[in-house]
Amino acid sequence: MIDLSAPVFTCKNRMGRIILSGMEEIFSNNEIFSIFNETTQPESKETGILHQQELDLSFETLPQVQASLERNYGLSAGRGLAIRSGRSCFKHLLREYGHEMGLKDLEFRLLSLPNRLLFSGKALDALINHHTDVHTTFKMDDNYMLWTIDYHRVNGTIHNSKSVCHLVFGILQEELSWVSGGKIYRLEETHCIESNDPCCKIRIMNKPIS
Numbered sequence: 001m002i003d004l005s006a007p008v009f010t011c012k013n014r015m016g017r018i019i020l021s022g023m024e025e026i027f028s029n030n031e032i033f034s035i036f037n038e039t040t041q042p043e044s045k046e047t048g049i050l051h052q053q054e055l056d057l058s059f060e061t062l063p064q065v066q067a068s069l070e071r072n073y074g075l076s077a078g079r080g081l082a083i084r085s086g087r088s089c090f091k092h093l094l095r096e097y098g099h100e101m102g103l104k105d106l107e108f109r110l111l112s113l114p115n116r117l118l119f120s121g122k123a124l125d126a127l128i129n130h131h132t133d134v135h136t137t138f139k140m141d142d143n144y145m146l147w148t149i150d151y152h153r154v155n156g157t158i159h160n161s162k163s164v165c166h167l168v169f170g171i172l173q174e175e176l177s178w179v180s181g182g183k184i185y186r187l188e189e190t191h192c193i194e195s196n197d198p199c200c201k202i203r204i205m206n207k208p209i210s
Contacts, residue, residue, distance in 0.1 A: 012204070021088075022085045028146070066079075083170035086172075094131070121147075150199040150200075172204070176204070185204050188204075
């Protein structure tokens with residue numbers, strides 16, 4: 001029987017490249033250059049972010065990317081584009097880490113849907129905690145899947161920061177759709193650092209809406 005505990009990751013950090021690959025499916029190279037040119041990551045401007053083989057794209061940079069999207073495309077469109085980028089990111093994440101996460105094993109496919117949701121949530125939680133400086137926790141009860149995202153490991157002095165949760169929303173949307181065979185789940189952000197909450201919290205109903 002498959003072990004429902006979280007996997008332990010040992011491979012090299014490539015989360016930055018995965019995030020960029022997801023964005024490349026949504027934006028042109030010129031648009032990506034413009035988006036990142038507005039961030040405060042000077043090495044990206046000097047070396048060319050599209051050509052870095054091992055890209056250290058930290059969660060400290062992502063709020064600036066989100067702000068850049070909103071300035072260039074407007075509030076609603078910028079957040080929508082971040083969600084679309086997140087959905088694309090999950091496809092690359094699955095390709096890069098799917099076997100190590102246990103999501104491509106036959107045992108996983110034979111689990112009931114609630115156990116697939118539990119296992120995939122724990123696997124994604126372990127991946128984020130291992131490969132980024134942000135701290136997440138995933139829990140699942142009889143009614144909800146609950147995500148807590150604490151960015152203060154990245155920057156302990158975050159105040160009025162733009163949330164990166166729109167990209168995270170997209171990743172979670174695509175993960176839930178993939179695990180469930182195309183079903184749609186309701187995601188609700190109940191707390192957010194953009195509203196001066198100490199961390200972001202996302203609540204997802206266990207039962208799909210369609």
